[in-house]
Amino acid sequence: MNGLHLTADLRGCRCDLDWLTNAERLLAACVQRVQASGLQAVAHLGHRFPDTPQGPGGVTATVLLAESHLCVHTWPESRSVSLDVYVCNFGADHSARAQQLMDALLALFEPGEVLQRSVERGAAPAA
Known part of the structure; x- marks a missing residue:
């Protein structure tokens, strides 16, 4: 189970609001970027959440990879x-390839602020 887990929390995204509210469009972009990075999509699912008093509902886009997964959650408000x-x-x-995919997604959302983390998973603990 050795692997690399990359996460990023984005704030102040300057992208078109549609990227944060249109599950179908975001999912298609995710699948395209997965393929462009050389990873293999095996399934995908997108979901749009209902609007709230604070504004339009966000979306979740998930792409299952032969190599593991990509998941995106948006908060348009x-x-x-x-x-x-x-x-x-x-x-x-x-x-x-994972880093290339992350970089492509960062470019899509045009964040004003980014907090990134990288975790090596499955490595044997140091003795």
Whole structure:
């Protein structure tokens, strides 16, 4: 289960509001960026949440990868997004592809502020 787990919390996204509210459009963009990064999509699902008094509902877009997953959650009322890219490195190291996918998503949302984390998963603990 060795792998790389990348997360990013985005604030102040300057992208078109449609990227934060249109599940179908966002999911299609995610699948395209997965393919462009050299990862393999095996299934995908998008969901739009209902509007609230604070504004339009956000979306969740999930792409199951042969290598693991991509998940995007949006909060249009605060122009915020959370990104989650996880690749297991069974058989090959997919870390560079995961980073390429993360970079493409960051460019899509045009955040004003980004908090990124990277976790090596499954590594044996130091003795």
